[in-house]
Amino acid sequence: MYAQGLLGGAEAAEENEEFLAAFQARIDAEEKIEPKDPMPAAYRKTLIRQIGQHAHSEIVGMLPEGNWITRAPSLRRKAALLAKVQDEGGHGLYLYSAAETLGVSRDQMTEELLSGKAKYSSIFNYPTLTWADIGAIGWLVDGAAIMNQVPLCRCSFGPYARAMIRVCKEESFHQRQGYEIMLTLARGSDAQKEMAQDALNRWWWPSLMMFGPSDADSEHSDQSVKWKIKRFTNDALRQKFVDATVPQGEFLGLTFPDPDLKWNEERGAYDFGPIDWDEFWRVVKGHGRMNVDRIKDRKKAWDDGKWVRDAALAHAEKRRQRKDAAKTAAE
Numbered sequence: 001m002y003a004q005g006l007l008g009g010a011e012a013a014e015e016n017e018e019f020l021a022a023f024q025a026r027i028d029a030e031e032k033i034e035p036k037d038p039m040p041a042a043y044r045k046t047l048i049r050q051i052g053q054h055a056h057s058e059i060v061g062m063l064p065e066g067n068w069i070t071r072a073p074s075l076r077r078k079a080a081l082l083a084k085v086q087d088e089g090g091h092g093l094y095l096y097s098a099a100e101t102l103g104v105s106r107d108q109m110t111e112e113l114l115s116g117k118a119k120y121s122s123i124f125n126y127p128t129l130t131w132a133d134i135g136a137i138g139w140l141v142d143g144a145a146i147m148n149q150v151p152l153c154r155c156s157f158g159p160y161a162r163a164m165i166r167v168c169k170e171e172s173f174h175q176r177q178g179y180e181i182m183l184t185l186a187r188g189s190d191a192q193k194e195m196a197q198d199a200l201n202r203w204w205w206p207s208l209m210m211f212g213p214s215d216a217d218s219e220h221s222d223q224s225v226k227w228k229i230k231r232f233t234n235d236a237l238r239q240k241f242v243d244a245t246v247p248q249g250e251f252l253g254l255t256f257p258d259p260d261l262k263w264n265e266e267r268g269a270y271d272f273g274p275i276d277w278d279e280f281w282r283v284v285k286g287h288g289r290m291n292v293d294r295i296k297d298r299k300k301a302w303d304d305g306k307w308v309r310d311a312a313l314a315h316a317e318k319r320r321q322r323k324d325a326a327k328t329a330a331e
């Protein structure tokens with residue numbers, strides 16, 4: 001909310017060729033674009049879309065893991081999971097704040113989420129069936145999030161880039177707590193190892209889908225890479241994730257659910273099998289197993305929190321009035 005009143009100037013510039021070239025030159029020179037700076041309307045719109053969806057993903061992403069807080073197998077695990085889920089809530093708040101600097105309100109973003117106009121990550125529409133899913137989410141989902149978000153620390157838009165620095169540090173802790181759960185299970189009884197394997201089987205492909213459609217089908221990538229919002233394409237990040245994660249899975253003694261997964265000496269990278277894009281689009285369009293529940297839960301939380309938002313606004317207004325009255329009395 002730090003620049004809401006100051007956006008007028010940013011919209012004033014006429015978007016002629018000269019303006020667009022000067023803007024691109026700033027991007028090419030690695031200058032950060034700040035909320036008050038003039039920017040093309042399409043750049044602003046792309047950022048509002050991406051940052052808004054990212055914020056929604058963090059908040060909706062609290063739900064599958066929150067489901068296990070009361071059932072974590074020890075106090076240590078419970079404390080770590082509670083802290084992790086709370087961090088994700090914090091990430092959502094930094095991101096909503098970063099989007100607000102572009103002139104969109106949190107109410108508006110929330111309405112778009114609840115109406116289905118704004119998306120959130122496909123990954124959070126899968127259910128968390130066993131404790132091992134909490135390990136798999138930390139290891140794979142946070143692992144994929146880090147791979148995607150570290151380059152966003154160099155995003156051309158200043159508030160987004162700066163928010164990402166802290167987010168990435170926290171995600172790194174999340175990834176390790178997940179991997180440690182997987183390691184404990186993989187070294188445990190046969191039943192525990194089986195549970196870890198089952199979680200890997202269910203979360204592997206959805207984790208690869210998190211990076212978005214293949215480059216050939218990615219509508220926004222070219223322009224976003226040109227504007228240095230995205231530093232790598234979806235496929236490039238997906239490949240980096242596979243290359244980093246497969247050795248970790250081998251160390252666990254688990255098997256990836258992909259018969260085509262193998263090291264390619266020539267490319268210096270892993271080859272992997274085809275992604276089920278029909279499943280991806282089905283989930284993105286609202287027909288995954290948990291889509292309806294996730295939105296229902298978010299709506300309930302938003303409605304239940306109305307009195308808190310109203311009270312906070314009333315309190316702020318009262319403080320403002322008291323301050324004004326004190327100022328008048330002193331004059």
Ligand code: FAQ
Nearest residue numbers: 054057058061088120121122145210211212218219220221
């Ligand atoms: N799910 O043209 P592109 C986390 C949509 S945070 C749903 O390639 P773009 C932390 C896309 O929006 C996870 N929709 O789009 C955590 C677009 O639709 P639109 C979230 C998807 O933006 C861990 C259309 O498809 N991370 O996990 C998905 O250039 C554990 C065409 O796609 C971020 O949001 C998808 N997976 O690239 C929390 C990172 N992929 O908008 C709790 C920031 C694509 O035109 C627990 N975002 N779509 O209606 C990004 O880097 C980008 O937005 C991409 C998509 C890479 C996700």
